[in-house]
Amino acid sequence: MTKGKIVGLEGSFAVAEAVRMANADVISAYPITPQTHIVERLAEMVADGELDAEFICVESEHSAMSACVGASAAGARVFTCSAGQGLELMHEVLYIPSSMRLPVVAVVANRALSAPLSVWCDHSDAMAIRDIGWIQMFAENNQQAFDLTVCAYRVAEDKEVLFPAMVHLDGFYLSHVIEDMVMPDEEEVVGFIPEYEHPFVLDPDRPVSMGCYGPPFIYSETKKAQEVAFENTKSKILETWKEFGDVFGRHYSPVEKYRMEDARIALLTMGSSGETAMLAVEELREEGKDVGLISLRLWRPFPFKEFRDAVKDVELLVVLDRAISSGMGGPVCSEVKSALYDKRKDLNIVGFIGGLGGRDIPVKGFKYMVNRALEKVKAIERGEEIETEMIGIRE
Amino acid sequence: MGGEKLGWKDLEIGAVVTEPGSASAYKTGDWRSERPVRENEKCIKCGICYIYCPEACIHEDEEGYFESDLYYCKGCGICAHECPRDVIKMVEEVEE
Numbered sequence: 001m002t003k004g005k006i007v008g009l010e011g012s013f014a015v016a017e018a019v020r021m022a023n024a025d026v027i028s029a030y031p032i033t034p035q036t037h038i039v040e041r042l043a044e045m046v047a048d049g050e051l052d053a054e055f056i057c058v059e060s061e062h063s064a065m066s067a068c069v070g071a072s073a074a075g076a077r078v079f080t081c082s083a084g085q086g087l088e089l090m091h092e093v094l095y096i097p098s099s100m101r102l103p104v105v106a107v108v109a110n111r112a113l114s115a116p117l118s119v120w121c122d123h124s125d126a127m128a129i130r131d132i133g134w135i136q137m138f139a140e141n142n143q144q145a146f147d148l149t150v151c152a153y154r155v156a157e158d159k160e161v162l163f164p165a166m167v168h169l170d171g172f173y174l175s176h177v178i179e180d181m182v183m184p185d186e187e188e189v190v191g192f193i194p195e196y197e198h199p200f201v202l203d204p205d206r207p208v209s210m211g212c213y214g215p216p217f218i219y220s221e222t223k224k225a226q227e228v229a230f231e232n233t234k235s236k237i238l239e240t241w242k243e244f245g246d247v248f249g250r251h252y253s254p255v256e257k258y259r260m261e262d263a264r265i266a267l268l269t270m271g272s273s274g275e276t277a278m279l280a281v282e283e284l285r286e287e288g289k290d291v292g293l294i295s296l297r298l299w300r301p302f303p304f305k306e307f308r309d310a311v312k313d314v315e316l317l318v319v320l321d322r323a324i325s326s327g328m329g330g331p332v333c334s335e336v337k338s339a340l341y342d343k344r345k346d347l348n349i350v351g352f353i354g355g356l357g358g359r360d361i362p363v364k365g366f367k368y369m370v371n372r373a374l375e376k377v378k379a380i381e382r383g384e385e386i387e388t389e390m391i392g393i394r395e
Numbered sequence: 396m397g398g399e400k401l402g403w404k405d406l407e408i409g410a411v412v413t414e415p416g417s418a419s420a421y422k423t424g425d426w427r428s429e430r431p432v433r434e435n436e437k438c439i440k441c442g443i444c445y446i447y448c449p450e451a452c453i454h455e456d457e458e459g460y461f462e463s464d465l466y467y468c469k470g471c472g473i474c475a476h477e478c479p480r481d482v483i484k485m486v487e488e489v490e491e
Contacts, residue, residue: 224403
């Protein structure tokens with residue numbers, strides 16, 4: 001049951017279309033490759049009168065997020081988008097909507113961080129902001145980029161959530177690729193994202209102070225309140241995805257599984273590389289290996305329960321990181337290890353780092369990871385310590 | 396007032412403060428390591444201490460002398476420094 005019209009659309013334009021249907025009131029963003037097509041398309045929509053929004057032109061991403069914070073505090077539905085260094089320039093201000101509980105929606109076209117200068121995809125920018133208190137969802141294709149942007153508004157603005165939400169789509173792999181997708185009826189999208197009212201807005205008739213000074217006697221209490229509220233957002237995210245599935249016929253889970261029913265080996269990826277990994281799973285299955293694929297759709301809040309359930313029958317977990325946590329290995333691998341600590345002592349976890357700065361990981365790359373991980377398990381059994389390996393590196 | 400007593404469940408969403416002017420409850424006097432002590436017999440009631448106080452915590456009493464509100468006074472000593480008659484001495488605060 002998938003309703004709507006099949007269209008061929010670039011990932012960036014699909015996101016812009018979701019924002020138009022969400023009828024955002026205020027848009028403020030600064031162009032940066034590979035996100036630029038999103039903001040350009042939205043600027044065009046506003047100029048052409050297709051979207052009745054205030055488009056605030058700014059001189060930097062720091063100002064773009066600041067404008068979004070102010071507009072959201074005034075009760076507006078807002079949007080911004082960025083990538084790579086732009087998201088890093090925004091970094092300081094990203095803490096403000098999460099701690100002030102403002103439902104800003106942002107889309108990031110994942111990009112590597114300098115130096116050397118790279119405009120191409122990896123997940124370094126997404127990982128650099130994982131501790132800030134934004135809901136972070138990863139799209140695997142353009143359809144998901146559209147759907148998750150629609151869901152981001154519904155989740156973020158829910159009275160029991162009121163946290164900013166970010167949708168990640170891989171730069172170029174999705175942002176610049178034209179794929180066919182189902183474009184739902186606008187009325188149904190509008191109906192799915194109701195008008196919202198924040199309990200506290202900047203209003204001269206009902207004055208409040210926002211972002212106040214928090215001396216030592218109260219700062220810890222504010223952080224406790226924020227953290228408890230953030231952990232509680234997961235149930236609303238699940239509820240929203242369930243309702244989205246009921247209306248639009250596409251179902252999302254925090255941990256997506258592919259051929260995991262009888263899998264003893266699981267590959268774990270995030271973002272667009274999941275579709276290549278699926279092909280590798282098929283080929284490895286033909287070779288007689290019990291391989292499945294896990295894709296983390298929801299990165300923050302981390303879906304501990306769903307993740308542990310997904311790997312409960314797995315003996316070997318092979319994790320791909322498209323980012324480096326310098327001096328620590330891969331951030332995703334170290335986090336899944338911590339999620340399983342004390343729960344699964346029998347599970348071998350082998351991490352790889354690859355796909356940095358736009359380096360493609362072909363099907364054979366995923367097959368290499370699985371086969372190499374099986375060798376490493378033998379090393380672990382011999383009592384050897386194994387290191388995170390960077391794949392596809394020329395000596 | 397008394398934010399020191401608030402628990403995390405008492406806070407509004409986003410730690411929004413709904414009571415206007417609540418900053419006046421904040422006891423900046425806690426910062427003080429020295430307090431101003433006056434010898435009013437030397438005071439000429441010129442009001443220079445009142446004008447210079449950066450905390451605006453000095454007020455005039457019924458007789459025209461000046462007093463510091465120790466709930467807010469941070470003990471910066473500017474009043475003592477500016478007083479033309481050396482009325483104000485800064486005396487170290489001691490643990491009670």
